[in-house]
Amino acid sequence: MSTRNSNIIGTDRDYESLVKEDRVHSSIFTDEAIFEDEMERIFHKTWLFALHESEVPKEGDFKLLKLGRFPVIAVRDNNNEVQLLINRCRHRGAQVCEASQGNAKAFQCWYHGWTYDTKGELVGVTGEEAYDKTFDAKDHGLTKVARVGNYRGFIFASHSDEGQSLDDYLGPAKKFIDILVDASPTSEIEVKPQVVSKTVYRGNWKQIGMDGYHPHYVHVSVFKIFSKRESTTGSAVGAIHLEDPFSDSSPSLTRGFPNGHAALDFRFQRLPHAKDNMAELQQSEDGRKYVEDMIAHHGKEHAEELIAWHGDPHLGVFPNLQLIHDHIRVVIPVSVSETQVLMYPVFLKGVGQEINNKRLRAHEAFYGPASNGSPDDAEIFERVQRGLEGDANPWIQLGRGMNREETDSDGTVSARISDEITQRAQMQEWKRLMTE
């Protein structure tokens, strides 16, 4: 598959010199040739989030994806396994599936009729007798994505045959993914391929990272609204307490993981509010049942933690996945200055309708093209992109809090919530992949 060796449009830029520990050169956000290199060296090489297994629950269920430049069909085959197949006929290259999602027994190319089953095997060739005896349909199945891995239902893919295992790649970030999955009293979540807020901004894909420094400015209009409420149902599984989680005097942290993953770690800030969250849930029938079932499944102590954490890992998995509040976010680079952001609200299994309904409304309030949160992020990303086009003083500062980083026992690095550990972690992984 595509690795650096097959890169036909590679540049000889010295990426080492563009990413320093405390700053990066703005050309990495604006240079089209660098974007082409990113596709080859990052998106066609490292692990990418593909989909959640619940999106294709039944045999034949499929969904189309874009993984780097590759159009991909994710389909559950007749062995109940999710196949990731390159959506490209092995005859002349037409896409064999155009519906964005659905259910199919087979995929037929409408150019000349070649047909593939849900494992990608070529099962029909129009006028096969005209091919040479050496032609073997077995050699012409749909190309499979080189490597596929699954962590608790999250399916990841790599276009490279070689490299780190998914387990090693995720490393200590796995326990943050657990925060979301275990917010369900059956440890099962549901993602629906047809329930997604799809947005686009005119800015580079690397802008949409984890940042604990921006909320007081970018989201000031929302804080004003919250200040007029008695409590907010920010994540719906209990109320987020009004104490400012973005204050450097709060116990909130930024956290950097190996391999470019990063989180805004609110665990210590939220934990003291567990009792309040439980009390709020006790006020409704579905809430009472949720608390009861969480304790039965996870044990009292852990259930209290999970409820306080709201199922919100606030985690970025490099390069294309974020788990924020109630949703799974997929980042799709379109060009050096255009990025799509797909936000899938996560439904908890094993809970009453009211819980998921509240989660949906909370998601809508902050995320989506007409919500009160993410449009201001998109607006600022566009302002940044316009500013970066001029490369006067081209270095972007990412050094905030370098003097107060702490290394934890699991090898992750943490500092105060407004510190730029998250950006530094992402950029160091970017440099590693771009220079490898």
Place this chain on the structure above:
Amino acid sequence: MAKQLLNAGSDVINKGIVSVEQQLRVERFLTYEAALMDEHEYDRWMALWTGDDITYWVPCNSDDQDPNTGVAVIYDDRPRLLERMMRLKDKAAHAYRPRARLIRNVSGVVPLSATKEELEVVSSFSLGEIRTGTENIWFGKCHYVLVDTSEGFRIRWKKVLLLNNDEAMPNLTFLV
């Protein structure tokens, strides 16, 4: 609202369920509402809504997305809509500043049904938006439940079907 019109009876299409005069009143009202939205006159637009039990709904992903099982671009009751107004008016709501310049054409206004109090109406619009040097074109259909009051028509329920509601959307920086 193509679907409602396709399913409408001949009384709706052929004869019409309201008088010509009433039809023109409805059209003037929707044109006025469009002008308030184009000019970002949020308080005056909000005053067009009547009662505590209102719904302002812009479905996402499909025109028929169920808000109990799917996400919406907008799904506001009165409290949520009032918070939206607060933000639209806030100078620090960056997505809305500078404000978009807008022109929309309203057409296809057809009353579908009437009770003593309520009038159900469909319409469609095309809208040009210019903001920060970029021009966007938006299309949509609207479905209303209006109430005729002594002060003119008022809105009780409004559903807006954006043509691009299943596509990656830029910021929706204005009312639809």
